[in-house]
Amino acid sequence: MIEFKLPEIGEGVIEGEIVQWLVQPGESFAANDALVEVMTDKATIEIPAPFDGAMQTHRAAEGDVCAVGSVIATLSEGASAPAQASAPAANAPARASAPAANSPASPARTDAAILATPAARALAREHDIDLASLPASERGRITKREVVAAKQQGLSGPAPQVMSAPPPMPTPAPVAVPAGMPTPAARPAAQPAVAAQPVARADASARTDEYLPFRGMRRKIAEGMSRAYSTAVHYTYVEQIDVTKLVALRNQAKRSAAEQGVSLSYLPFIVKAVCHALKRYPIVNAELDEANSRIVLKKRYHVGIAAATDQGLMVPVIKDADLLSLLDVAREIKRLGEGAKTGKLSRDELTGSSFTITSLGTIGGVLATPILNYPEVGILGVHAIRKVPVVTEDDEIAVGHIMNLSVSLDHRIVDGFEGASFLQEVRRYLEDPTLLLLAGI
Incomplete structure (x- = not known):
């Protein structure tokens, strides 16, 4: 038997979490087949097999965090499955036949037992x-x-069960009147008092709680959020922005962008506006180095774009976004977003951001308080653009386009005046996109 150790995954990575075993004990594999999914930071990586062989045992369970170089499985070299794996298989029919004696068919799997x-x-x-x-x-x-x-x-x-109606109440028998007594005037018979009955319900005994494993991407997200929320001193500043001119500019540019194979959204404009604002207020593009008692002002503008995936929230990074054209930013957003959804991004593409943008897209919302992507000191929340009546400079009512932006900042580093000024600078570029043109977008 050969011990299979967790290999070096990337520079500076000392441990990884076992997310899912792709080959079970007794199963064969070929060289370079994926054996196991391992997560480090926010990247999920498939570890390939070093040779043709079969899986003997798992030394680490799904959800375990293992150090690089530690033994996580034992393998046998060669295409045949190990002998001890066949013993349980030989007994499997006997175990499976036991329930058949009491019922014509084995029970179906519950949703909780299905990997989803x-x-x-x-x-x-x-x-x-x-x-x-x-x-x-x-x-x-x-x-x-x-x-x-x-x-x-x-x-x-299956169709939901229909609740049956409660049985009708019995009609009381008439009361006899003795001879010589006047007959009382006809009136409705008094109904006897009836004790309150519980509301009829459909049978819900088959409902069971569902248990989701707290590991992999979800655990990494929780660790990052807890660290950011317990370390930084959050405060949020919100501004309403009239993006009527930006909407018109984007509509004009969409066709030209499409001819170059680019789907142009509003997000590239926001990225460029943020880069210009960060250069004017560098304290927002910073990091607190507590170990050396200093604030690091970043001179490169690596903008993270939060992306929702089936595995959870990921933050791909547009490196040196200030040096890219508007269309190049759009291309990077699309490439990184698709890579995040398929889990194909490298660790370098998921780390190193100096400022993050999170967009709720068409969901919109009025206000949100984004949590910082630690150790950054600022994150911008983008909400949906809505048509509303606005007052023009000529005091006339017209149809305009309004969008809310919310910026969360670390109050240990960024004072309120600086944070508000930063967002007002972003507002200036988005409300008058000709400034972006003059700045060379």
């Missing part, structure tokens, strides 16, 4: 789709993509 992403589970619950009826993706788990496909095909779970 949190987003897939949530969408399946919303549309009453049985996860057990869906095929897994090529990576061995059910993702949001499979659930959406099932929704479009009209697949759903």
